[in-house]
Each structure stands twice: as structure tokens, then as C-alpha cells.
Amino acid sequence: MVHIHGDSPLTGEEKAAADTLADDPSRRRFLGQAGLLGLGLASQSLAQNLAPTEKPSTPPEQRQPQSPEQRLGWAVVGLGEFALGQVLPALREARKSRLVALVSGSPEKARRVAEQNGVSPKNIYTYRNFDSIRDNPGIDVVYLVLPNGLHAEYSVRASRAGKHVMSEKPMATSSAEARQMIDAARTAGKKLMIAYRAQFEPRHVEVARLTQARVLGQPRQMMGEFVQNMGDPKQWRLDRELAGGGSLPDIGLYPLNFSRFVMGAEPTEVMAQIFTSPSDPRFREVEDRVAFTLQFPDGVVGSFMSGYSSHRSARFRVMSERGWADLDPAFQYEGNRLRVGRRVGQQEGTDQREVENKSQFVLEIDELSSAILENREPKTPGEEGLRDHLIMEAIYQSAREHRPVQPLGLAAVAGRRT
Template identity: 40%
Template sequence: MPRKPKIKPPTPQSRRVGYAIVGLGELSVEELIPAARTSKESYVAALVTSELDKGVEFARALGLKDSDVYTYDDFEHLSGRDDVEAVYIVLPNSLHREFITRAAKMGKHIVSEKPLGMNAKDAQKIVDVCKKAGVLLMTAYRCQYSPHHWAARDAVQGGTLGRVKLLDSMHVQVEDDPTVWRLQQELAGGGPLPDVGIYSLNTLRFVTGQEPEWVFATLHQPKKDRRFREVEESVSFMLGFPEGVTANCHTSYGAFKTDTLRVMGDAGTLLMDPAFTYEGLKLSIETKEGTMTPSFPAYDQFGLEFDHFAQRVRDGKTPWTPGEEAVQDHVIMDAIYESAKTGKVVKLKSVTKKDAFRGTKPTLPSEKS
């Protein structure tokens, strides 16, 4: 009988990295906390919330003490917690800089949900604050820690598709609650583009390893729909990559949920559908030899993200998706909004280095044999 593969046991809690989860919304409760509980290198040590009773309820369910729960006003009390080495910011976009700054002053390392800030200028200030404080900053681009996305990247960059010519990505969903913070310009900084459209933008940059040279965009903001009084309903944009490679992207808060990624080369094509969901990703690669559908052992995107950052906290190396990676997305999104406003192509600063804004590569689960 073949031997069963050895499963690496979790690192003892005394050597794992303790996180404080800042913000107990849907993402934290349904995805982050469960992922951290099954993590090999990380664990939840504290919770920070605007609703103390809610926080205490979750803390007790997690086996934490009532004293492990803090309000936003008490955030600085974490400075005396040596077991809290990192914080994970899960707040409206407009609050990222405030809480990252407060965490950095306490000497805590920081993971922040995307987008990092409200625009490129705001995001750069966040990066500068963390550098000055000497703490690590990672943007939570979970797709860059997914084996499926890395397999797509390998196919694109490894020549499986031949010379890449065209890319296409769509991420749309219906946002039907007019009261959510994502539809408020002062809290979100924009509509679907910085929320779900950023997945297309960031993933295209990731799979190619290149940066666009120009953008062209249009947006739609219906006047009679009260959901979109402050932000756009949809954005369509083109990205021009080196050597004439072009990408088309669409994002919206007004269309039924769809998330896809397609890459077309002169010798093959690649499709991810769905491409950006938390689980159930599907990848197919078609060439003249036939169709390949890579599969992987079960994994949790957020768990991989947690553990990558924990490893960087331990070795002090730059995480794969540092703040600079987010700043570049903001630079491009700012250009997209400018193009949509002016109706003109907006040229971007030339970046020739591959993976120019990324750090240490993550360790990923292997593909199934």
C-alpha cells in the first residue's frame, strides 16, 4: 500500500502569529475568523469592534476572554499585548488610513483589505506611515495566494498559450441596498471599480507580471436610481500592456453576479469561471493538445493569506502583496476615472520590471497528481 502523505501539523500557538481582527462585519465573521482558526501559522488573539456586546459574544464562541475584545476607542490598548503581533483591518475604505496609522504607531504589523486607501495619494501616505514605523504592511489580495490563479499565471508566463494577445475580465454583481457604505463616496472612494473591479485589474497585472502603459474607460451613473447618487453603477475599461497586448474589463453593481478571467494567446486560451469567488474556482486551459483542468487539494484562500503574512512577520521579508502593490492599483484606478471623465486615453508611467511592486513569493499547496 502506498504511504499516506504526511500532513504538516499546526505550529504551536506560542510560536504562531496572533492577529487582532479590526471590524466584525460579514467578511470577518464568515471568512476571516474561520480561516484563522484552521490556520497553521496564525490565530485570532483579539477582536476590535464598534459593538462591544457583539464582540464579546464572538469572543466567547472562539474561546477568547471578554478582555480580548476592544472598541475602536480602546484600540491603542493593544499596544500592551505582546501576543497581538499583527492586525487585520476590515473597515470601510475611508477608515483604513486612520486605523493603519494607529496600528503602525503601536508597532503592530498590518494586513489591510483592499482597496488600501481612497486614491493613490491616500494609499501612498499609508505606505509611508508604515515604513516610518518600521512595520510590515500587506494588502489582502487573496487571489494572489490561490493555487488556481498561480496555475493561470504559470500558463500565461510559461508559454503554454503561446504569445498572449488579448485578455478579458468581468466582475459584476447587484448591489440593491441603497444604504450600504459601498454606495457612499466619502466612505468608499468610488463604486464597483475599487470594490469588485479591482479584482480584474489586480489579477490581470498578476498573471502577466506586467504593468499597463495606458487606460481608456467609460462609466455609467444613472440619474434616476437613488443607489447611484454618489458613485457609478458600472465601469468599462481597457488596459494597454507592452507589445500591443490589450485587456478589456467590465465591472458593475447593476448586473447579475458574474466573475470571469480569459486569456487568449496564439497557441491556446485560458478560462477561469468563476475567477474571484472565495471557493469553487474553476480553471481550464485549451491548446491543440486538448483541454487541461488543473485541480488542487482543498484550501482556504484567507488561510493561505494569513499564513503568508505570519511567515513574513517571522522572517521580516516583504510580503508578496505589500502596500506598494495597492498603490499601483490606485494609480491605475485614478487614471481610469480620469479617462472616463475626459473621454481620452490616459498614459501611465512606464514600468519595465516584472512584478515591480511585489515581494517574497508565497508557498502554495501543490497541484493534485
């Protein structure tokens, strides 16, 4: 079964919270508040330049992991379903990264997972002794798979411990927290990367290539949605302190970030509305549905929707002068489908694009290891997450004030852009 991020009350990254800080009395209130202590037809290409740039397959010798001493050591913080089902398998397949340590609030679970994954018992940590990772030279990178409200604290602590950091998205609960994470990594001389997996998924990369190369002409519009029906009102994603917001930072962030990646540019103006039923117990603290429009340079407009009370749907489409590129479904762990439509003369055709089925998780993990080994900035650094927070804050402001808002501070954010 293919799971979409957060498609049931405790699926995906959500279950990471079930073993987060359970042994830290000062933090148990978070778990108590969150209720988590208990747990198209294929056709020939329409034109030569529509062909994907990737080779049909990667030679087996290029897929093999490097020797252990050539791979960086990763510690995974949080052992929920997402970590167990996606992150750990990706680390087993990665060429430049390997699992060496675990951090969990459940020692019994950590021992079991360590046994299954060849992790030494001495490399099992709790949240109480997390800072002692500074004394383990075998840990190069810390991967945070925690509720959003804990990202900033543990990212800063990992940087101060002398470790590079991969943080799940959203990187924090505010732009202020995002800046704290960036500053801590910079002060420590370490890398900070945000796990925007869609920027590594081959079909998404192909949409960006087609759009930025103007293969289908000048882009005009984008449309996207990521909606799902959330269940248990006690889950941490509906707790503002832990989540930072509702559907927007959780799943609305996917079309938001991907639209920026596709365009290779930042929005100049946003307009938004929020729709939340006051009688629905799930939305006492966070929003349900968010409709937002992003205006990009050259008059390109993107219209997007996120929601927590609708049947699941995740789609994205770019419409250009001479055709379109459509991802439906989009944003899944597996099974995303890309179709491209184009008019040639008097004929229109649709091409279901086949690209190499590389793991987006392996690709993003090895990207950070490569950046560390090559001493360069990773593809999706902390600044990428900060820009998204600035845009989301403008979206919330627009919804409150019922007017268009220009995101502030985007141009001043240093670092690599999409």
C-alpha cells in the same frame, strides 16, 4: 451557499460596517450616512507542461498548525459577516497565525465571538480604546476588515501602535491615503500587506504560471468581468466618503489586479468609459458600470468590465497563441473553476484543471506571518495596492477626458512587483 464579495446589500465585507465605530460619537455620522446603524468536461492533460505544479495533496503533518508560541497573534478589526465567515475560520486553520484579539463597536457581539473563538476577555477592544493595543505584546498583526474609507486611519494608528497590518482591498480611497499607510508602516519598521486573495487562490496562481511560462504561447488578450446587482441605496458601498468610488474599486479591482498578476507587468496605457443612470437612486455619489482597457507590454490588451446593476457574473480569460485559460466562475470564496484549451496539431481539446483546494484566506494570512518571521517583504505589500490606486485614478481620468491615459508614477513605486 457560496457568497461573492458584496453580492447582497449587507453581505461579505459590507457587514463589517455594521459594528464599525458605533461607540465613537465623532464617527457615528459615517454609519448614519451609510444606513447601517440598524442592521467543461475533464480530460487528460494536453501536454506534459500543462500539468499543475502543485502536488495533488499536502501531507497531513504539513497542514497542522504550529504550537501557539510559534504562531503570531492576530487582532481582527470589525466583526461583520466576512470576518466571521472567512477570516476567523482561516485563522483557526492557519499554521503560523492565530486569533488573539478582537476590535468591535458592539461589546456584546465581541464577547460572544470571543467566547466562541477562545479569545480572552481582556483582549477585546472598542474603536475608542483601539490605540491601547500598543500595550498588548501578544498582538503582532492587525487585520482591518472595515469600510474602505477607514482603512488609512486605522492602518496608520496600528503602525504607530507598533503592529504589522493586513488591510482588506482596496487599501484606501486614493493613492494619497495609500502612501500615508505605506509611510506609517515604514516609519514604524512594520509590515503592511494588502489582502489580494486571488493572488493566493491555487487556480489563479496556475493561470499566472501558464501565462508567464508561455506554456500556451505568447499571450495576446485578456477579458474579464465582475458585475452584480446592488440593492439598498443606503448601504455604505454606495457612499463615496466610505467607499471611495463605486464598482471599480470594489469589484473592478479584482480583474484589474489579477491581470497585473497574470502578466507580471504593469499596464502602459488605459482607456475607460463609465455608464451611470442619473435616475437610479443608488448612484447619486458613485459610478455604476465601468468598461476599461489596459494595454500591457508586447501588445497584450486586457478588456474588463465592472458594474453594480447587472445580474452577478465573475469571469476571467487569457487568450494566447496556442490556447486559452479560463476562470468561470472567478473571484469566489470557493468553487472557482479553471479550464484550459489548447490546439495540438489538428486537434483541439479542453482540460478542466484540478489543483489542490487550498484556502486562499489561510494562504494569505500565513504569508504575512511568514514574511514577519523571516523579515522579508510580503507577496502583496502596500506598494501593490498603491499601484492599483494609480491605475484606477488613470481609469477615472480617461473616462472624464475621453482619451487614453498613461498611469503616472508606477515605475517610481518601490517594493515587490507581481
